[in-house]
Each structure stands twice: as structure tokens, then as C-alpha cells.
Amino acid sequence: MVGNVIASASGNLFGSGFVGTIVSPLFENGSYYGVFPSQPNVLFLQVPNTGFGSGTPSFSLIASGTVQGQGDWQMSLNLSLPPTQTSMAEGPADAAIATASFVTSDSLSHTYLFEGDVTVTAGFPSGTWTFSLDGTQVASGALSNFPLVPYPTQKTNGASSTTTKIRRTLAFSLGVQAPTIAVFSDTFDRANENPLNPTNWTQEFESPKYLGIVSDTCVATGSGFSATGVATANNSASGPGPAGFLNQWAEIEIERLSGSTDGLPNSVALFVGGLYGYTLEIVNANPGDVFLLVATYYGLFVYQNGIQTTAMDNPQTPSVIPELGEIDAGIEIYGSSELVGVTNFSTGYLGYTTCTLQVSE
Numbered sequence: 001m002v003g004n005v006i007a008s009a010s011g012n013l014f015g016s017g018f019v020g021t022i023v024s025p026l027f028e029n030g031s032y033y034g035v036f037p038s039q040p041n042v043l044f045l046q047v048p049n050t051g052f053g054s055g056t057p058s059f060s061l062i063a064s065g066t067v068q069g070q071g072d073w074q075m076s077l078n079l080s081l082p083p084t085q086t087s088m089a090e091g092p093a094d095a096a097i098a099t100a101s102f103v104t105s106d107s108l109s110h111t112y113l114f115e116g117d118v119t120v121t122a123g124f125p126s127g128t129w130t131f132s133l134d135g136t137q138v139a140s141g142a143l144s145n146f147p148l149v150p151y152p153t154q155k156t157n158g159a160s161s162t163t164t165k166i167r168r169t170l171a172f173s174l175g176v177q178a179p180t181i182a183v184f185s186d187t188f189d190r191a192n193e194n195p196l197n198p199t200n201w202t203q204e205f206e207s208p209k210y211l212g213i214v215s216d217t218c219v220a221t222g223s224g225f226s227a228t229g230v231a232t233a234n235n236s237a238s239g240p241g242p243a244g245f246l247n248q249w250a251e252i253e254i255e256r257l258s259g260s261t262d263g264l265p266n267s268v269a270l271f272v273g274g275l276y277g278y279t280l281e282i283v284n285a286n287p288g289d290v291f292l293l294v295a296t297y298y299g300l301f302v303y304q305n306g307i308q309t310t311a312m313d314n315p316q317t318p319s320v321i322p323e324l325g326e327i328d329a330g331i332e333i334y335g336s337s338e339l340v341g342v343t344n345f346s347t348g349y350l351g352y353t354t355c356t357l358q359v360s361e
Contacts, residue, residue, distance in 0.1 A: 008358035009045040013174055044171040045357045060360045061129075063114040063172045067104065067353040068181065074101050075131065077114055078171040097146060100131040100139040110134055112353075114172075116143050174353050180249060184235035185346035188218045195221070196231055204230035204275055204330075211333060217255045218345070219337035225262050227337070230275065232330035233347055247352075248272045249294040250329035253344040254285040259335065266335030268342055274328040296350065 067073055076096035097116065104110055116129035125146045131139040186200060194212035195203050203210050211229035212221040220229040250272050259266050271279040272295045280293040280302055292303040302310035329347035333340050 005358050005360050007045060008356060009043060010354070010356045011043045013043055013353045013355055042171055042173040043355050043357060045359070058117070058119045058361075061114075061116040061118065061170060062358045062360065063170075063355060064112065065353055065355040066109050066111050067174065068109045068351055072101060072103050073174055073351075073353075075099070075112070075114065076173050077116065077129075078173075095145040097143045098129045098131075098141060102133050102138060118143060118146075170357050170359065172355055172357050174355070180348055181351055182346050182348040184233050184348070185344070186218075186233070187216075187344055188213050189216045189343075195229075200234050201231040201330075202234055204232060211331065214337050214341075217337075217341035217343055218331065218333070219341045220333040220335065221337065223336060227261055227340075228332070228334050230330065230332040232275065232328055233345070247296050248329060248347065248349050249292060250347040251290060251292045251345070252331060252342050254282065254287060254289045254291070255341040255343045256287055257282065257285045257335075257340050259339040261335050261339075264334070266340045267333075268340060269332035269334075270329075271332065272329045272347070275330070277328065279332075290344075294350070 061077060063077055076099045078094055078096050098114070100114070102110075102112075111134055113132045114129065116127055118125050118127035125143065127143045129141055129143055130137055184200070190213065192213050192215070195201070195207075195210035196212055196218070201211070205228065208222040208226045209228050209230075210221045211218055211231040213219070214221070220227045222228065250270050252268065252270050254268060257266060257268060265283050268282045268285070269279050270282070270291060270293050271277055272293055278293065278295045278300060280291060282291055285291070290305055292301075294301040294303070300310070301308060331342065331345060333342065
């Protein structure tokens with residue numbers, strides 16, 4: 001159905017695997033739109049009107065955009081009551097009027113289009129929806145679960161009455177099982193190196209404070225106090241997000257970590273956003289433990305063996321922001337090669353989708 005666009009909203013939605021507090025909703029052109037603080041993968045739009053009456057027998061709902069990320073993305077569209085200040089943190093609670101899903105097994109960009117055409121008869125809605133991926137329809141169905149809300153009407157002979165209307169509040173969401181896109185990885189499974197291959201790594205300290213490879217493990221190649229090395233991965237790519245904020249992650253596997261050097265506990269540090277960005281220092285770990293550090297516009301997150309251990313909302317901007325197009329993630333090791341070593345380093349950014357919602361009459 002083609003009609004006049006009466007409201008629209010656009011935004012970037014990120015994978016739901018990482019959740020934090022984000023900006024407050026905005027008011028613009030009489031429409032109320034934004035994101036739910038607890039659900040950064042949900043964009044909602046409230047048309048500044050009480051609802052659809054007999055004068056508006058039909059309308060269309062459209063959600064379109066692009067998606068990039070690996071894994072199973074889930075899509076749903078909701079009509080729900082307008083959020084209040086107390087319920088905004090909860091996100092949409094009503095059942096979806098439609099659900100569809102598709103799988104991306106690559107890191108390419110895919111376009112999607114959801115369209116629902118609704119007819120209102122005597123205040124009750126019915127209609128169908130279609131979902132297309134890369135220009136091909138992949139799912140369709142009947143619309144359901146519209147919340148119907150009683151509204152008061154003009155009094156007759158002193159008595160109040162109500163009429164049923166539909167609230168025009170949309171909530172579009174995308175979730176993802178594996179919301180990461182890797183741009184560089186290094187297993188260190190190769191011949192010994194001192195320092196690490198400069199094609200892929202930049203040493204931040206001068207000799208002998210280098211990171212290198214001994215027996216298929218990344219280690220600090222110096223001894224004593226010089227058993228410290230810091231290296232930044234050269235292979236980088238930008239992650240989407242507001243200018244001046246990071247959207248990147250780095251992951252490392254501990255091969256061994258014990259003991260101390262010059263009276264200080266040995267450690268492994270994982271950093272993103274450059275050497276002066278965000279750093280995760282690891283001092284207690286078992287062989288095989290995997291640590292993931294995520295820095296986004298929404299918050300900082302730490303995962304150990306796939307379980308979130310730390311979250312910090314609205315982090316302060318680092319003192320040095322990497323240039324656009326850079327990830328600048330890397331490793332710092334403090335401790336001798338016999339006591340400290342790491343394997344399987346990787347870095348990248350979060351999967352995301354751009355989304356535009358609109359209502360037409």
C-alpha cells in the first residue's frame with residue numbers, strides 16, 4: 001500500500017549480545033522516537049496521535065535498512081503502548097505482530113525490507129506482512145497481536161463511553177547470536193620470532209622489551225624488568241558508531257600465567273582504542289581461559305570464557321581516540337616467557353544494522 005508518510009525514525013542498532021545504557025529518546029517533528037536503555041537493538045517510533053479511528057481505515061508499517069554481522073539475526077516488529085519514563089528501561093512488552101529470521105554466514109552487508117499493510121474495520125485491525133532479504137521475499141504471514149486500547153468519547157446524556165483504537169507505537173528489533181566481525185587474528189602458531197612480525201604488529205617499546213614467539217606462544221622476550229612487551233596489531237578496520245566513540249573488541253587466550261617479576265605479579269593486558277584507550281589487566285587466570293574486552297558507545301564489557309563478568313555504562317572517552325578507520329587493539333605482557341604466554345589473539349567490531357521505520361496512511 002502506498003500512502004502519505006506521517007512519521008519516520010532512523011537509527012543504528014547493534015547486536016544484542018552487548019547491552020548497555022545509551023542516549024535518551026528524542027522529540028522531533030511531533031514524533032517520539034529513540035531506543036530503550038536496556039535494549040540498544042530496539043528502535044521505536046510513536047506517532048503523535050491517539051490512535052486510528054473510523055476515519056483512518058488503513059495504514060502501512062515499513063522497516064528497512066542494511067545489516068552486517070555473522071550469525072542468526074532475529075527480526076520482529078511490535079505495536080505497543082507508548083513507553084513511560086518508568087517502563088522505558090524495560091523495552092516493548094507486547095507480543096510481536098510479526099516475526100521472521102535469516103542467517104548471515106559472512107561479514108557482508110545485506111538489505112532487508114519489512115512491510116505490513118493493515119486494514120481497520122470497526123476499530124479492529126487485520127492484514128498481512130512480507131519480509132524481503134536482498135530484494136527477495138523470504139517470509140510472510142498474517143498480522144496479529146495488535147494492542148487495542150479503550151479511549152473515552154464524548155459524554156452522551158451525562159454518561160461516559162469508550163471506543164477501541166490502536167496505538168501507533170512501533171518497536172523494531174534485531175537480535176544476533178554472534179554479533180562480532182573479526183578483522184584480524186593471530187594464533188602465533190609458527191616459527192619463533194623476536195620481535196613479532198612487523199608486517200602485522202607494531203612494538204610500542206624499544207629492544208629488549210619486545211613481544212615475540214617462543215614455541216607457538218606469544219611471550220615477552222626480555223628478562224627481569226625487561227620481561228615486558230607491548231605490541232599493537234597493524235591490521236585494523238573501523239567499526240560503525242557515533243564519531244569520537246569506539247566500537248571494537250579484542251580477545252585473547254591465556255596459555256600460562258603465574259608468578260611475579262621484581263616483586264610485581266605477572267600479568268597480561270588486553271587493550272582497544274590504542275595504548276591509551278581502554279585496557280583489561282589480567283592477573284589471575286587458568287590455562288585455556290579466554291578473555292574478551294568490548295568497548296562501545298554504550299559501555300565497556302568484559303567476558304571470561306563467554307560469561308560476562310564486568311559492565312560499565314557510558315564510559316568516559318579515552319584521552320587518545322584512534323583515527324577513523326583504526327581499531328588499534330593489542331597486547332601487553334609482564335613476566336618471563338617461562339611464566340607468561342598467550343595464544344589466539346583476535347580483534348574486530350560489532351555487527352550492526354541501520355534501520356528506518358515509517359508509518360504511512
